[in-house]
Amino acid sequence: MQDFSELKQEFIQDYGEGYQHFGLPQLMGRIVGLLLFEGKPLSLDYITQELNVSKGPVSQITRRLRDHNLVQRKWVPGDRKDYYEAAPDIFGKAFVNRISLMKSNLALAQKYQEKIKDLNLDDELANFKINIEDMYAFYEMMIKHYNNFLEEWHSRK
């Protein structure tokens, strides 16, 4: 059995790498990982020293996380510092963000579907048309299922 601090470091690192696999900054994942591990509001200074990074990046990334509703500020009475904690239902919130990405893919398909609707369909565009219709159908169905999932998730005990 490993000790507390090792466990924390390992989790933070794993979580950071997980974020990287999604094309997001590793530091973003490490911050979220730290917040999930501690499970209580943390000051910017604490995060800074815990992750061995300077204030600048932490400030910028916590803002980005707040913009995406994954992290929120917590007022601590009698303390001028800002405290941050993981948003309630952070996984659901992250998923909502993903849905909007999918919606922009659907919108892309829709855009080109409309563009070629009026065009003369010679052989060249015929294949493109099929692919775009496929894409549209795919994302439409996908978003439907995403919403199903979200609904079930939010209605769990």
Added chain:
Amino acid sequence: MQDFSELKQEFIQDYGEGYQHFGLPQLMGRIVGLLLFEGKPLSLDYITQELNVSKGPVSQITRRLRDHNLVQRKWVPGDRKDYYEAAPDIFGKAFVNRISLMKSNLALAQKYQEKIKDLNLDDELANFKINIEDMYAFYEMMIKHYNNFLEEWHSRK
């Protein structure tokens, strides 16, 4: 109404940016976009000149795309060149890749669930335990819905 070449360029650009939003190389998206637009096997040289990039990156990225089953080689008799085309059901294939990413998240939750199972649950780890259990439940349910979607997608007319 815009002409054929403009439409192609715009689609390729949009598709490339779409890939970027997912944290993937823009060129990867532009290659996939070109393949979807043309809807027929294209040679490496053709892709190269069409996208204005040199052979190196195109060679590397088509390999990556083949590794992920999004693109496949097509044999053209009497021609020594390699031809590439979008894989059948490319959207479904891409989605399968995403499922395996989600599975690694589930595995992460599972890993830490097991690590802390035997540990003494003082107040510190209590919050972490809740978060990890939440994470596990979330990805478990998510993967179930993802598979539902894939099943419905594959069984569509």
Added chain:
DNA sequence: TTGAACGTTTGAAAATTTCCAAACGCTAAC
């Protein structure tokens, strides 16, 4: 055996992203 036509690999250049240190602005306490 040579040469030509390919795709791949590789080392370095270019571009982008990440990160830091320091300056800055704001607020609260004195």
Added chain:
DNA sequence: GTTAGCGTTTGGAAATTTTCAAACGTTCAA
């Protein structure tokens, strides 16, 4: 007002990613 304690912004440094040009290996034709 001044000062101290914050978070944010910013210019540039560091690191990473992307891209290119060229060398390389392979295959096929002559």
